Amino acid sequence: MWERVRDWLAERRQKLDLFDETLVARQDNPLYLMGPMLYYFWLITVVTGVILMLWYEPTTTGAYSSIERIQNDIGRLAVTFLGHPVTLGGLVRGLHKYGADALITVIFLRIYRMYFLGEYKKPGELSWILAITGLILGMISGITGYLLIWNQRAFWAAKVVLTVPVYFDQIPVLGPMKFGSMIAFLFLGGPAVGQATITRFYAIHFGVSLVLLILVEVMFQRTRRKRINMSLFPLTLFLIMLIVISIILPAESGRRADPTRTPLPILSDWYFLALYQYVKYTPPLWAGLGPGLLIGFGMLVPFLDRSKGRGPLQRPFFTVVGALAVIYFLAFTALILFNIAVIERDPLIIMNITLVVLVLGLLWELRYRRRLRKAALSGIRPPVRVSAHG
Amino acid sequence: MERRKFLKLLTTVPALAATAALVSPLLRFLKPNVERFKITAPTALDAAHGEPIPVATLKEVSNPWDYKYFVFTQKYPQYTPEGFKAANVPGVVIRLPTKITLYDPTTGQGPLGWARDIGKTPKVSESDIIVFSRICPHLGCIYNFVPNYKEVTAGYGGYAPPPPRQHALMACPCHLSIYDPADPQLPGRVLSGPAPRPPRTFLYELQGENIIATDVEPGGIA
Ligand code: HEM
Ligand code: FES
Numbered sequence: 155m156w157e158r159v160r161d162w163l164a165e166r167r168q169k170l171d172l173f174d175e176t177l178v179a180r181q182d183n184p185l186y187l188m189g190p191m192l193y194y195f196w197l198i199t200v201v202t203g204v205i206l207m208l209w210y211e212p213t214t215t216g217a218y219s220s221i222e223r224i225q226n227d228i229g230r231l232a233v234t235f236l237g238h239p240v241t242l243g244g245l246v247r248g249l250h251k252y253g254a255d256a257l258i259t260v261i262f263l264r265i266y267r268m269y270f271l272g273e274y275k276k277p278g279e280l281s282w283i284l285a286i287t288g289l290i291l292g293m294i295s296g297i298t299g300y301l302l303i304w305n306q307r308a309f310w311a312a313k314v315v316l317t318v319p320v321y322f323d324q325i326p327v328l329g330p331m332k333f334g335s336m337i338a339f340l341f342l343g344g345p346a347v348g349q350a351t352i353t354r355f356y357a358i359h360f361g362v363s364l365v366l367l368i369l370v371e372v373m374f375q376r377t378r379r380k381r382i383n384m385s386l387f388p389l390t391l392f393l394i395m396l397i398v399i400s401i402i403l404p405a406e407s408g409r410r411a412d413p414t415r416t417p418l419p420i421l422s423d424w425y426f427l428a429l430y431q432y433v434k435y436t437p438p439l440w441a442g443l444g445p446g447l448l449i450g451f452g453m454l455v456p457f458l459d460r461s462k463g464r465g466p467l468q469r470p471f472f473t474v475v476g477a478l479a480v481i482y483f484l485a486f487t488a489l490i491l492f493n494i495a496v497i498e499r500d501p502l503i504i505m506n507i508t509l510v511v512l513v514l515g516l517l518w519e520l521r522y523r524r525r526l527r528k529a530a531l532s533g534i535r536p537p538v539r540v541s542a543h544g
Numbered sequence: 545m546e547r548r549k550f551l552k553l554l555t556t557v558p559a560l561a562a563t564a565a566l567v568s569p570l571l572r573f574l575k576p577n578v579e580r581f582k583i584t585a586p587t588a589l590d591a592a593h594g595e596p597i598p599v600a601t602l603k604e605v606s607n608p609w610d611y612k613y614f615v616f617t618q619k620y621p622q623y624t625p626e627g628f629k630a631a632n633v634p635g636v637v638i639r640l641p642t643k644i645t646l647y648d649p650t651t652g653q654g655p656l657g658w659a660r661d662i663g664k665t666p667k668v669s670e671s672d673i674i675v676f677s678r679i680c681p682h683l684g685c686i687y688n689f690v691p692n693y694k695e696v697t698a699g700y701g702g703y704a705p706p707p708p709r710q711h712a713l714m715a716c717p718c719h720l721s722i723y724d725p726a727d728p729q730l731p732g733r734v735l736s737g738p739a740p741r742p743p744r745t746f747l748y749e750l751q752g753e754n755i756i757a758t759d760v761e762p763g764g765i766a
Pocket of ligand 2: 681685716720721739
């Protein structure tokens with residue numbers, strides 16, 4: 155048993171492709187630049203994050219003012235843009251914020267690529283699982299970093315997210331042990347959002363990145379692979395793009411957190427918006443279980459999908475599931491941005507659409523398989539499994 | 545048993561035991577008020593303490609649907625070197641159009657029945673004054689008292705109350721839970737949205753002209 159697991163892991167590790175570093179031949183296709191860009195944007199957030207730490211003050215009373223000062227005063231240049239001063243502090247902050255956004259975007263795109271092109275199939279299982287883990291850790295970094303500004307949005311985002319685990323106490327058998335509240339209290343540093351929360355979020359926020367970076371480097375040290383398998387031109391271009399965005403659209407500070415007033419509607423970083431809309435529709439226990447199941451499904455996909463082909467049309471059901479996920483992500487995000495939610499009406503519609511689409515996907519799959527079998531009977535060999543990327 | 549297997553087992557067991565022995569101290573490092581050898585049920589020592597404060601005078605809420613916001617301060621144990629944090633629990637005092645039963649002294653039931661869990665007895669058992677905590681029982685946002693139900697329909701997800709409930713309602717901006725403060729059986733009843741229960745309530749007493757909030761129902765994240 156142990157030996158088998160070890161062999162399985164060893165084989166996957168040899169083929170591990172964290173930053174698409176083995177796909178050298180694919181440099182002309184932007185879809186395959188997602189890996190190196192992931193590493194690149196990650197480095198940018200880490201470097202700018204460390205610079206921000208020079209001026210950031212992790213206290214309930216000082217955080218917001220320190221951010222405002224970083225944005226408006228620190229390293230003020232002799233230029234203004236549309237009336238607001240351009241500062242090195244603001245630039246670094248913009249690079250951090252938009253670098254983090256770019257990082258998350260790139261992970262998302264890369265995961266979708268891996269999904270729709272069947273790259274998670276043998277021997278890509280481990281790469282896929284690590285990609286999902288990376289997304290989760292990135293999102294954790296995102297939400298913990300977001301609180302650091304200590305503005306209204308950030309405060310309520312943190313409070314709402316960390317009240318969700320409290321409902322795990324309702325799960326039969328395990329629930330009464332109150333491990334749900336325990337999770338919330340451990341992260342919050344108490345039963346309320348306060349100083350301890352900032353301290354802990356601060357530690358988690360940069361700890362996740364720093365520890366991961368070290369682990370990744372230790373691994374790469376032995377393989378001598380390239381992390382950023384890209385030419386200098388796109389690298390410079392992306393950096394300039396980030397700088398330009400940081401000047402044109404300075405990172406927002408919002409309003410200082412006020413624990414006695416909740417703004418309407420509450421929003422969060424863009425990658426949490428779909429989740430926020432979903433939370434409106436479900437009983438609170440499912441607000442936590444739903445995403446948990448989604449992550450579980452994500453992790454297990456390589457083992458659930460036993461189909462032979464890698465192309466999206468060669469495994470219709472999983473393609474439909476993936477497409478549905480993309481569409482819901484976009485649709486829910488749009489709904490919350492326009493503040494549309496009719497609690498009485500929407501969940502029923504959504505359930506019905508989901509059900510119908512899944513059944514259609516299943517039918518498609520069955521038809522596809524029947525055709526394959528027929529073709530096999532009439533002597534045409536079914537396509538053999540191709541290795542990833544030709 | 546094979547010798548190799550046996551030796552392996554011999555080394556695994558103490559290793560596992562050592563790990564298990566570390567769980568509780570480790571938890572205590574993260575959460576200093578966990579009791580020794582316990583890894584569950586953290587809430588008792590996390591209980592909050594608040595001082596009674598006057599939240600409104602009777603004159604301020606003399607007519608039906610008059611309301612007043614207030615802020616009740618509670619101290620929570622917090623895992624910082626200082627140890628405590630004062631957190632605000634916003635609340636609302638509401639004058640209802642009719643009297644409702646808040647607490648039935650014979651059965652101990654009613655909206656304020658939770659008082660027994662903290663070892664208290666409500667001073668007021670029937671009244672048209674009710675005091676809610678404005679921390680939403682869903683995920684902890686601060687909900688609003690909305691005097692005009694049409695505003696609820698317009699701004700909080702299109703919920704249109706049936707005629708008997710077309711009066712002031714309470715609505716949460718976060719996930720659009722809507723509550724009826726005047727429901728005679730279950731004040732604060734959830735009319736719409738994901739909230740699992742009515743908002744938590746305050747114990748209060750009357751001292752002359754003043755309404756004094758003394759305790760808030762425990763639970764949730766402040
Ligand atoms: C995966 C990596 C990271 C992500 C996704 C991330 C994300 C974020 C986000 C979204 C913010 C809020 C920015 C805003 O809206 O203004 C933030 C702030 C901050 N982050 Fe990070 N971050 C990452 C890594 C780091 C690292 C490695 C450090 C330090 C070593 C760091 C230090 C900070 C500091 C000091 C702030 C507060 C300043 C500010 O808000 O501008 N971050 N981070
Ligand atoms: S927190 Fe009030 S409805 Fe979710």
